[in-house]
Amino acid sequence: MVNRRYIDGDNAKFTRKDLFLVDVEFYTGEKLENVEPRRLFPLSGLTRYIILLDEEGEEQAVIRNLETLIPASRKIVDDCLREYYLIPKIQQIYAANDKFGALKFHVRTDRGDCSFSIRNIHADIKVLYGNRVLIRDSNDNRYEIPDYTTMDKESISLLLCYI
Amino acid sequence: MEILLTNKQLNTELTAVMEEKAKNHGGKLLFIIVGDLNAKAEYEENALAISDQWLYVWNSTDKKLSYEIPIKSIKTITVKRVYGNALIRIEQKTGEMLDVFRFTYSVASLCDGAAYFITRLNEGSTLEEEYVTLKSVFEKQMLICPRCNRTLRRAGATCMHCESKGKIFSKLWKYLAPQKKLLFVSLLLSAITTSMTLLPPYITKMLVDQIIPGKDAGALKIVVLVLFCTYLLQYTIGGFRGYLLRVCGDRIVAGLRNDIYEKAQYLPMRFYDKTSTGAVINRISGDTGTLQNFMLRMTQEVIVQFFLLFGIVIIMFVMNWKLTLLSLFPVPLVVTGARIFGKKIAPFYRRIWRRWTAVSSILTDTIPGIRVVKAFANEKNTVKTFERYNGEWLKTDIKAAKILNAYPVIVSFCISCGSLLIWSIGGRQVINSATTGLTVGLLVSFLSYTSMFYGPVNFFANLSDTYQSALASIERIFDIIDAEPERNMGQGEQMERVEGKIEFKNVSFSFDRIKKVLKNVSFSIEPGDIVGIVGTTGSGKSTLINLLMRYYDEYDGEILVDGKDIRSIDMESFRGHIGYVQQEPMMFRDTVFNNIAYSNRNAHIEEVIHAADVANAHGFIARQPDAYDTLLGERGVGLSGGEKQRISIARAVLKNPSILIFDEATAAVDSETEHLIQEAIERLICGRTTLMIAHRLSTLSKANKILVVDEGEIIENGTPQELMALKGKYYKLVQIQSMSDAMSKERFE
Numbered sequence: 025m026v027n028r029r030y031i032d033g034d035n036a037k038f039t040r041k042d043l044f045l046v047d048v049e050f051y052t053g054e055k056l057e058n059v060e061p062r063r064l065f066p067l068s069g070l071t072r073y074i075i076l077l078d079e080e081g082e083e084q085a086v087i088r089n090l091e092t093l094i095p096a097s098r099k100i101v102d103d104c105l106r107e108y109y110l111i112p113k114i115q116q117i118y119a120a121n122d123k124f125g126a127l128k129f130h131v132r133t134d135r136g137d138c139s140f141s142i143r144n145i146h147a148d149i150k151v152l153y154g155n156r157v158l159i160r161d162s163n164d165n166r167y168e169i170p171d172y173t174t175m176d177k178e179s180i181s182l183l184l185c186y187i
Numbered sequence: 188m189e190i191l192l193t194n195k196q197l198n199t200e201l202t203a204v205m206e207e208k209a210k211n212h213g214g215k216l217l218f219i220i221v222g223d224l225n226a227k228a229e230y231e232e233n234a235l236a237i238s239d240q241w242l243y244v245w246n247s248t249d250k251k252l253s254y255e256i257p258i259k260s261i262k263t264i265t266v267k268r269v270y271g272n273a274l275i276r277i278e279q280k281t282g283e284m285l286d287v288f289r290f291t292y293s294v295a296s297l298c299d300g301a302a303y304f305i306t307r308l309n310e311g312s313t314l315e316e317e318y319v320t321l322k323s324v325f326e327k328q329m330l331i332c333p334r335c336n337r338t339l340r341r342a343g344a345t346c347m348h349c350e351s352k353g354k355i356f357s358k359l360w361k362y363l364a365p366q367k368k369l370l371f372v373s374l375l376l377s378a379i380t381t382s383m384t385l386l387p388p389y390i391t392k393m394l395v396d397q398i399i400p401g402k403d404a405g406a407l408k409i410v411v412l413v414l415f416c417t418y419l420l421q422y423t424i425g426g427f428r429g430y431l432l433r434v435c436g437d438r439i440v441a442g443l444r445n446d447i448y449e450k451a452q453y454l455p456m457r458f459y460d461k462t463s464t465g466a467v468i469n470r471i472s473g474d475t476g477t478l479q480n481f482m483l484r485m486t487q488e489v490i491v492q493f494f495l496l497f498g499i500v501i502i503m504f505v506m507n508w509k510l511t512l513l514s515l516f517p518v519p520l521v522v523t524g525a526r527i528f529g530k531k532i533a534p535f536y537r538r539i540w541r542r543w544t545a546v547s548s549i550l551t552d553t554i555p556g557i558r559v560v561k562a563f564a565n566e567k568n569t570v571k572t573f574e575r576y577n578g579e580w581l582k583t584d585i586k587a588a589k590i591l592n593a594y595p596v597i598v599s600f601c602i603s604c605g606s607l608l609i610w611s612i613g614g615r616q617v618i619n620s621a622t623t624g625l626t627v628g629l630l631v632s633f634l635s636y637t638s639m640f641y642g643p644v645n646f647f648a649n650l651s652d653t654y655q656s657a658l659a660s661i662e663r664i665f666d667i668i669d670a671e672p673e674r675n676m677g678q679g680e681q682m683e684r685v686e687g688k689i690e691f692k693n694v695s696f697s698f699d700r701i702k703k704v705l706k707n708v709s710f711s712i713e714p715g716d717i718v719g720i721v722g723t724t725g726s727g728k729s730t731l732i733n734l735l736m737r738y739y740d741e742y743d744g745e746i747l748v749d750g751k752d753i754r755s756i757d758m759e760s761f762r763g764h765i766g767y768v769q770q771e772p773m774m775f776r777d778t779v780f781n782n783i784a785y786s787n788r789n790a791h792i793e794e795v796i797h798a799a800d801v802a803n804a805h806g807f808i809a810r811q812p813d814a815y816d817t818l819l820g821e822r823g824v825g826l827s828g829g830e831k832q833r834i835s836i837a838r839a840v841l842k843n844p845s846i847l848i849f850d851e852a853t854a855a856v857d858s859e860t861e862h863l864i865q866e867a868i869e870r871l872i873c874g875r876t877t878l879m880i881a882h883r884l885s886t887l888s889k890a891n892k893i894l895v896v897d898e899g900e901i902i903e904n905g906t907p908q909e910l911m912a913l914k915g916k917y918y919k920l921v922q923i924q925s926m927s928d929a930m931s932k933e934r935f936e
Contacts, residue, residue, distance in 0.1 A: 043286060044269065066270065110228050110271035110291070136230030138223065140293075146541060163293040166271050185534035187541070 030086040031076075031093075038086075038097035043107050045098055048076065048085065056084050061104050066111075067158065075100060111166045112138070114159070117179040120186065127186060129159075133167065140165065151187050188822050192218035192325045194297055197234060201245060208252065209238035217318060218325065220297045222290035228272055235275065237301055239314055242277075244280055244287050254287045261309060264302045268295065275302060300324035309549035315808070344806045355658075358665060362442045363482060366435040370486050373435065376428040377491045385498055389802030396628030432483060440479040447471050453672040456738040460698065472669060474660040481657035488646065496643035497607040503903055506629055510613050514637040517605040519645055521598055528594040535587035542580035549573050559777055602641055606634055673758065674740055680757045683878035685764040685845035686749050687714035689735070694744035696734060704730045705742070706899045712892065717877045719887035719907075722896035723918060725798055728880045731896065735878070737761065748846070766871075770851035771834030774826070779808050780815040782834055786842035794841060802837035803867040804830070829860030830931035836867045849879040855885050885925050893917055 029046070039047045039057055040152040048056040059076035063069070071090040075083050078165075090098055119130040129155035138162035141146045148160045157169040169175065170182055191202075197219060209216040216238045225231040234245040242261070246253035246504045256277065263278045267286075273295050275288040299914050300321050302644055307317045335664070363370065390410055431583060449825060451467055459467075475828055502814040503511040543900055553560055553569050560569050577686040613633065632683060689712040696705040712718050720728045733739055737753060746753050753761055766786075774782055784790050790798075811817040819825055826834070839847065849868065853861045861883075869889060879888050887907070893904035895916050903915050910917040 043274070044267075107228065108269045110224075110269070112230075112271075133230070135224075135228060138230045145537070146544065161293075163291065165291045165293065165296070184538075186537065 028083075029132050031087045032086050032089075034094045036097070037094070038100045040100045040103065044104055046076075046104055061087070061108070062102050063105065063109065066109060067152075070105075073117050074105070108158070110135075111168045114157075114167050114169045114175075116176060117182045120182040131167070140167070149186055154185050157183070157187065191216055193321060193327065194219075194294060195221040197221055201234065203245055205234070205245065205252075207237045207245060209236070209241060210240065212241050212257075214238035214240035218301070218321060220288075220294055220301060222288060222294055222298075224272060224289045224291060226286070226289055228289060233288070235298070235301060237304065239308075242287075242305065254285065256287070258287075258305055258308060261305060264305045266295065266298050266302050268292075272296065272463065283299070296324060299795045319779075328514070338881055351582070351902060355661060359478075359482060359661070360669075362439045362484065365442070366438055369431050370687070371436045373428050373431045374487060376424050376431070378494065379486060380425050380428065380490055381422050381495050381498070383417055383424075383638075384495075384501065384639065386417055387414060388632040388639075389502075390417075391635065392626075392628035392632035394628065396626045425901060428775065432487065436479050436483055439482055440475050443475045443478065443664065444471055447475070447664060450667050450670065450672065454667070454670055455673040456739075457698075458670060461633050467667065470663050476662050477657060477660040478664060481653060481660070484650075484653060489650070492643040492646045496640070496647075499636050499640045499643075503633065503640070507613075507625065510609055511635055513608055513612060514605055514633075514640070517601045518607065520601050521641060521644055522648045523599070524594065524598055525645055530650075531590060532587075532594070535583075535590060539580070539585050539587055541585045542723075544841050546573070549576055565698055584878045598641075598645075602638065604638060609634060609637060613929055625708060642895070659761040675806075678757055680755055681760045682749075682751070682764065683755050687716075687845045688712065688747075688749050689876060689878075690745075690747040690750075690847070691731075692745040692747065694734065694742055694746060696730060696739065703897050707744070708899070708901055710742075710894060710901055710904055712876060712878070714876055716892050717872055717890045718879065718889035718892045718894060719878045719884075720878060720894045720896060721882075721884065721887070721917065726896045727899040728896050729850065730899075732878065732880065735846075735848070736765065736767065763842075763858050764845045766839035766842050766847045766875075767833050768832070768839050768847075768849045768852045772830055772831045774834065777818045777819065778815065779819060782819060783841060786838045790841050795837075798837040799834075800838040801840045801867060801870050802833045802835050802865045804833035805835075827860075829864060832860075832864055833867060834882075836864065836871060845875060847877040847878070848873050849881075851880055853881075853883065884921055895920075 035051050037049045039049070041047050044060050046061060048059060050056075056078070059078055060085070061074050061076055064073040064075055067097045070180045072088065074087040074090060076085045076087070078084050087093065087101065088112060089141045090101060093101065113133045114133050116132040117129060118132065118137075119128075121128045122145070127145050128139065129142070130139045131137070140163070142159065150158045151172075152158065155171045155173050157172050159166070159167040159169070172180060172187075175183070191206075193202075202216075205219065206216045216236055218237055220235045221235045222235060223230055225233060225246070231247050235246050236243040236245065237258075240258055242254065242256045242258060243252050244254040245251075245461060256279070260280050261277055262280045262695050265276050267274045267276050272289060272291050274286045274290075275298055277287055277790055279285065288298065304317050304321050307320075307871065308314065374547075388411065394407070394410060397403070398410060448471055453899055469698040500511070503514065549569075549572060553573075559858075560566060613625060613630045617627055620626060652674070669805070691708050691710050692707045695703055697703045708727075708731070720731060722728050734742055735753070740754055748756070748761070748764075773784065777785075780792075780795060783804075786892045796805060799808055808814055808817070817825070836852070852863050852868065865886060872889070879887060879890065887893065891906060893905065893907050894901055895910070895912050897916060903910050903917050905913070905915060907917075909922065
């Protein structure tokens with residue numbers, strides 16, 4: 025049986041070490057250095073169950089819920105996670121062409137404009153509940169449409185051809 | 188002479204800046220990787236350039252070089268892959284850490300290549316050697332057609348869009364040519380039936396204008412008889428033509444399937460590493476059908492429909508040119524409608540397909556897994572999920588039904604309106620026939636031709652879509668047919684007898700030419716040796732076997748069998764001397780007998796029974812009601828894991844190989860079955876060179892030699908006693924297993 029160490033509320037203080045790394049100091053005085061926060065549920069639970077991995081990739085602790093951390097610590101972990109997970113949110117679809125077995129999208133995201141191709145329309149575009157759409161391109165990059173019904177009409181009609 | 192490699196055209200000014208910089212530093216720019224993210228992970232084009240001496244990073248935001256680092260000052264360079272993006276991290280000899288270049292996975296392989304290039308240069312490797320490796324990485328990344336910028340099916344594949352139409356046709360002609368006589372006959376027959384379809388409206392005109400008003404009963408009989416004969420001939424010829432076309436189509440599709448299947452057998456394992464077996468099966472089953480339809484359409488329907496259209500228009504113009512122009516009025520509407528409809532309807536079909544796939548995936552999960560559903564009392568949830576997905580399908584299908592039905596109705600309405608126009612103007616001309624000369628018969632016959640006219644119009648309106656979808660199928664099919672087959676460099680070089688001496692000499696191997704899976708591996712095995720290969724998961728054990736089996740031939744170093752480089756031996760002859768027993772034995776949909784005799788089709792019945800005896804399989808086979816005639820289902824349904832394994836051992840026995848390979852043969856069975864299999868293995872390996880990959884070290888009790896593989900290297904090599912005395916990795920593995928066995932025994936007691 026693994027004795028998992030959970031971090032709740034203010035029982036730990038975080039400091040940023042690197043783009044992806046943090047140090048943790050527990051109220052007991054114990055310290056974790058150079059640990060990397062990672063989501064256990066990168067698609068379905070963005071703020072819950074964040075594990076902290078050491079340099080060897082071993083799990084050192086788990087943050088049950090980011091929202092319960094003290095604001096400064098929460099921001100640090102949030103920033104790290106934002107750097108680690110790049111899932112651009114698609115805001116508008118400029119064009120979608122399905123030719124020769126590959127679907128090409130040209131979109132506007134929260135990180136700027138980009139184009140990408142999808143090899144398998146059926147496996148790489150997933151519609152989840154709440155009209156959330158997850159897309160994986162041919163290079164294994166991920167994109168998300170949080171709620172496709174909130175996009176403009178043209179984008180919806182382009183997307184609807186493939187979902 | 189090294190040329191400047193780049194994954195994307197960069198503006199010439201920027202390239203010139205970097206080339207100038209490299210020149211000033213006394214070097215030459217070798218490659219530029221155009222990335223797609225800035226340091227804040229926002230989309231922006233940045234560039235990483237590497238010369239033979241320096242590394243440069245261009246920052247588009249500041250429009251300047253953000254890093255200029257001499258390669259010699261780099262201590263380590265790594266690619267840190269995170270989720271959806273990655274970074275190149277450099278640790279300088281001064282100890283300073285830098286995140287120099289950020290990018291999405293789109294250029295990750297290139298950046299891996301760049302990091303490897305610099306690491307190797309700093310390790311003392313030559314520039315020429317590393318440049319060649321890097322060049323192959325760049326070439327593999329060329330997934331975009333340089334001419335039309337479309338994504339290719341795989342790196343280096345031919346872009347069907349840019350391939351000349353003549354070339355595509357010449358590829359297809361191979362399959363059409365054997366059927367050319369039948370196709371010609373069928374075309375001739377279709378010309379006859381098409382001409383016949385043009386006859387009845389003309390006869391109708393005669394009936395209405397001359398025979399009925401003239402009350403000519405004799406002529407009526409003759410005309411009806413002529414019509415009867417016309418219909419009889421038309422449908423008989425039509426039926427025969429349909430048969431001929433079916434024969435042609437079947438032969439074309441069979442030829443295509445044979446070629447793809449044959450090619451699929453000889454494709455290298457590298458092809459299957461990248462292409463799922465499901466995709467290959469789809470190409471053999473689905474795409475060939477699409478292509479068959481297309482070829483028949485292009486060689487038959489296009490010609491027939493063209494002549495039909497041409498014939499009808501000529502007849503109509505001859506009858507009445509004014510009415511002809513009037514009847515052409517709805518054509519643009521129908522053509523445009525067909526184009527729009529084609530585009531609108533495709534997503535609906537796709538959506539229905541997706542919903543249906545979701546429904547059927549629940550079926551395939553839960554019906555075969557009904558025991559699990561019942562065991563967890565999950566019937567209600569399963570039904571609920573099924574109803575939810577089925578409901579989604581229903582909703583989508585009902586939605587699609589609207590548009591699916593709307594188009595034909597609208598088209599029919601347009602055509603009917605067109606005929607109303609003809610009725611109103613033509614009818615008026617009939618009323619004033621004294622001045623216009625238009626008769627009732629002519630008007631009726633004209634209307635018949637008008638309705639016939641829309642068949643070919645619709646056909647040509649949708650031809651482009653058929654062509655597009657066929658092009659996608661052609662691309663997928665020729666991706667296999669044109670793919671480079673497994674190289675058989677020693678073709679014809681037979682090996683009559685194999686003693687079983689195996690040598691690996693400085694063997695290094697990489698799947699992607701970047702990360703080495705095997706590093707400079709050298710060892711030697713004497714004939715009759717029983718060698719255990721141990722190591723943790725992913726250490727490279729199976730890769731050793733894959734190279735020995737010649738699934739991959741592109742490696743550095745040499746693998747010798749009886750002193751001969753295995754790449755210089757005929758592939759079939761070489762593999763004929765090796766027996767391979769996998770962890771998950773593959774059973775074919777055939778009888779138990781044929782499954783054993785798979786390794787030797789000419790084996791005598793008694794040889795097969797003997798092989799089953801050796802493999803401890805005869806007993807359970809004989810107990811089956813159909814014994815050796817027991818038909819095995821897909822993947823050996825009907826047999827337990829241990830039974831399947833024993834059949835696969837019997838297969839190896841029958842082959843009588845000089846070299847035997849066991850890849851975790853007893854990993855998935857219980858202790859009692861393991862004992863039976865072990866017994867079978869011991870009988871089989873007697874006198875043969877044997878390599879055994881095993882996690883359970885107890886299965887290596889007969890081994891006289893152990894190879895310990897770790898991170899692609901042989902870290903220990905010797906007899907079990909020597910390795911135990913060494914107290915290294917093998918010793919540790921033995922200790923861990925003994926401890927775990929003791930604990931399980933204790934718990935059991």
